[in-house]
Amino acid sequence: MNKCRVILFTFLVGIVSAGMAFSSDSDEYRAKRERMIEEIEGDVKATSRRIGKKELSKSVMKGMANVPRHEFVPGNLRRSAYENRPLPIGYGQTISQPYIVALMTDLLDIEGDDIVLEVGTGSGYQAAILAQLVKKVYTIEIIKELGEQAKGRLEDLGYKNIAVQVGDGYYGLEGLAPFDGIIVTAAANHVPPPLIKQLRPGGRMVIPVGGAFMTQQLMLVEKRNDGKIITKQVLPVIFVPLTGGH
């Protein structure tokens, strides 16, 4: 009988402590995520003149606040997941700085009914943010291992409106085009012509330009309703190259 009590007691203690650990773990990440959001909001205010608005879209910030970034980074980097910095995710790829992710998402100017294409799934974090904002996200990853990992991760986290494909993103997904927004996070030496065709008139495409850990500027491609293409180089920071008066 005593033996049974000991087993029961141990079992209960185990459950309670596991629950506490789980709760404190998620609380810790939630608190970090909130700090990250505050930091992004502060950075947005600091660069409001450059990006042309005082704050990013509320839905974008809500999406950023909801997605558990620590689930998208390697286990040994979870503690750094909410620092405002890019992190390595293996295979020579990185998960972008949260501020840049928020800015790119905002630049897409998407709405609830939109369908978005992402080229370069990486960890799946950007897709998860987009999935909070739009009807459907199609994402293509060139590296098989990364694509499969991201697919599993997004399924585990319950994202139903993301379709991950492993393959060549250069041709986009012709059968599912046009897209309201396209984001090309894979390094591109030129904008693939098929992707421009697959952009809906009035849609936007965002391409971060730079190397690993280094998003130099964001290239924004706008397809006007008349089909005309306009591109803009958006520098994420306010940095006036001349000192004194300019």
Place this chain on the structure above:
Amino acid sequence: MIRPGFSIFLISAAAISYEILLIRLLSIIQWHHFVSMIISLALLGYGASGTFVALTQKWFVPRFGIFFIGNAILFGLTIVGSFIIVQQIAFNPLEIMWENRQFLRLLGVYLALFVPFFCAANCICIVFIRFKDQIHRIYRFDLLGAGVGALLMVIMLFKFSPATCLKILGAAGPFAAALLALSLHVSWSRRAALGFMLFGCTAPFIWPQEWVSLRISEYKGLSLALRAPNAKIISEHFSPLGWLAVVQSPTIPFRYAPGLSLNCSMEPPPQLGIFTDGGAFSPITWYDGSREHIAYLDYLSSALPYHLLEGPEVLVLGAGGGMDVLMALYHQAKNIDAVEINPQVVELVRRMHADFAGHIYQKKKVMVHLAEARGFVTEGKKSYDLIQVSLLDSFSSSISGAGALTPSYLYTVEALQEYFHRLKPGGFLAITRWLKVPPRDALRLFGTAITACQKLGMDDPGQQLAMIRSWKTATLLLKKDVFSKAEVSAIISFCHERSFDAVYYPGITKTEVNRYNLLEEPYFYQGVTALLGKERNEFVNRYKFHISPTTDDRPYFFHFFKWRTLREILALKGQGGLPLLEWGYPVLIATLLQAAIMSFVLVLLPLALLTRNIMAGRQRGRIIFYFFCLGLAFLFIEMAFIQKFILFLHHPVYSASAVLCAFLIFAGLGSGFSKRWSENFERLRACANGLPIATAVAGIGIISFLYVIFLPLMFQHLMYLSNLWKIPITILLIAPLAFCMGMPFPLGLSKVAYARPDFIPWAWGINGCASVLSAILATILSVHFGFNLVIEIALVLYFISAVILWRPLDKTT
């Protein structure tokens, strides 16, 4: 004595070979900015060993044989072992501004690579102390070995892969141990020697291949390309000029078309990728002779000059896999001279992948020249309608600042002047660069072109310059004479049809810029108009990046960092501001700091703690200052000439090998000569105290001064020669300078030995510390102020040192 001499020869040769090999290895697995770090850590090994052996000699000299053999074996093992450890350290320079741990990892790399040099130096130092009476003979073996080693590695790199060279070098330690064992005349010497010989023979084979296989940074282009499904390396080629890997990626082709117009609906045909040292990329494009398949090339910004010319005679500098040659063929150039420095690249296009490349290098109108661009232009006689300078570096290395510390003689004022002289009337020089926002490369290139024009005597350079930009590239045109109205119209049409932006052409107005690829401000136009205006110097000074024109004296085209901008950039870290900083530079500063700390900890601190007679008294300052100045000055001159001779020998590895070889051999000879010379002075009682040093310093000053003035001219006239001639010429040119530079140190040391022999370890130690620092400091100063100023600082330091020891040292203090 002969056998220890040969042991020393072998150790020295292997140590210097290892130094050269490390430059290659680190260039492949990381990037090209570790040259000064490697030279510095080799010197640290020697400095620390000097202190270690000086302090422990009473234990180790009686056990000389064991000490030497132990260190020689360790040297052999750590040559390979240290590199294996370095590959295990997850050092990622791209992350250095994000994560402080990277600094620790850099220190780990530094310490791991320090060990083999420390072991090699222990062998040399113990022989010096054990055979004091034959010190000059040993010194000759030491320096001869080092000189031979420097050149030997270049030859080995032609024959073997860098990883194989590493394993072969590892055998040098056991062989040196065997040679020394034979000289010991003890009962076990022959058996031990045989054992070491056998070990030496098997040493290259004991290391599992996967341990020594090069682990290239996962962020380099080659690693990323190989991630694509079914992508594989189909051939590899080694030479001192670089490791070439040809990659086939059938499932997801390369499609290299930098900055392709968004108005282009064509896709590039299949391509093979040539990666040099895992980074710089050049494609071999599939070509079947049909213009239609390569029509996309007309949608690159570099195609502009072909719209201003009819059937031009073209010179392509840096032909690589042939993309610019294809572009010229597409535009029906009359004749194309394609210049490529690396014969292996040419062979790839001409033979191995000739069918794929459509035999472009065998076409009647294409003539391929194996030469370095500057040399070919300087020495040639032919004139061209178009000189096209290819986009040679990779975008990621350019954008991240990996090349910030790599000199490039292609984009200097002098280079542009030479290109200009080879243009026919009405001809164009076209240079394409990656685009950065805020502008850096483009403005520096434009400013360099303006200065070149002014030096060529043009009153109004603005009439002969034009620049356009795509979203990823900028193309500069410099015309032999002024642009016509028709040409300006053609530029406007070209840009309009491709949605490219005009940055500048004669007569441009503000309303004509920033139309397609919109920037918040028309930064490029503002920049070039300011550069053309009267306020040019003020603009350059006020600009937050270094965009002043590059010259042969300061050829760091990719270095844009200004210290005064650092605080602002760091404050913008959270907003994605870090890419405004080139990471090569912080790595260099970190290397300098750690070199300073490590040389203090490993060289000076043990001396301070373990020597009873710490430097005290009136003499202290003079001795410290003298040897510190010499340590700085010697390496300043050596490093400046290594960089200067890159222009002549075309590659850092050739330059480092030839210049180091000459400095080692002839400084050694100078050192030997100085002893006899100072004895003669003393016999003649002719102001013996300061005159020998002052005379040597005067020699250094005169030769350096002459070289600063006349080397550019000599290079210009000898540029056409092959490296088989140029390497001996380099050694001969360096010889007299190195000979004089070898004298002040032993002359000073003999004075210390006479007055205060207990200060000798300090003299060595301080000189060693200064050398460790100066290898890196010289690079920093060169980047900011140019090579000539580094040489001038060195001359001032030599002059100060001559003054310091003009008066004799007081023996009584």
